[in-house]
Amino acid sequence: MALDGINGIPPKGIEVINMTTGEKATAYEPIGFPKGGVAQRKVTQQVIEKALNEPSSHKALKTLLANSPVGFGNQSTKTELESLGYLDSGIRQSHLGAPIWYDSKDGGTVTVYDDTRGPNGKTDAGPRTTIYKNGNFEQTMIYDENGKLTGGKIVIKDQVAGFTERQIDFTVTADGKIATVE
Numbered sequence: 001m002a003l004d005g006i007n008g009i010p011p012k013g014i015e016v017i018n019m020t021t022g023e024k025a026t027a028y029e030p031i032g033f034p035k036g037g038v039a040q041r042k043v044t045q046q047v048i049e050k051a052l053n054e055p056s057s058h059k060a061l062k063t064l065l066a067n068s069p070v071g072f073g074n075q076s077t078k079t080e081l082e083s084l085g086y087l088d089s090g091i092r093q094s095h096l097g098a099p100i101w102y103d104s105k106d107g108g109t110v111t112v113y114d115d116t117r118g119p120n121g122k123t124d125a126g127p128r129t130t131i132y133k134n135g136n137f138e139q140t141m142i143y144d145e146n147g148k149l150t151g152g153k154i155v156i157k158d159q160v161a162g163f164t165e166r167q168i169d170f171t172v173t174a175d176g177k178i179a180t181v182e
Helices: 045-053 057-067 078-083
Strands: 100-103 109-114 128-134 137-143 149-157 164-172 178-181
Touching: 045 057, 045 149, 045 164, 057 137, 057 164, 057 178, 078 100
Parallel strands: none
Antiparallel strands: 100 109, 109 128, 128 137, 137 149, 149 164, 164 178
């Protein structure tokens, strides 16, 4: 028998509310956070291997972005992410500009930072940032205050040792074209 307030069980008399569904839970009842949908777009190990074997960073970048749920373009909305199978996890931090996590059952996580409301008006990377992670793949997309893509970074790590196998940094012009790829 678990003690009140231990192992994620709320103390007796405390009601917990899922911020996404409004579902209520009391002591000894599980909270029904969504576990994500089936990812319609994701970067798989096959796509990663293709990108690792591609000598041109520009072509590798295009391949990875074409398969990513956070592809090339404006910052994704909640509706767009949900239509791709990434559901709001319901987890919230209590400060302005706190990230929102979207999960899929089989395709990783998307974390959306929108810090234009915070005291500094931006994150370390910029006013808006979205990070997609799936296994050994991490994609960081940086947007301006209007949600327009300005650049980003893709990192592919070795699955065993964790070292960086390939990193692609890129910038985007004001008219939405890839400016530089490193």
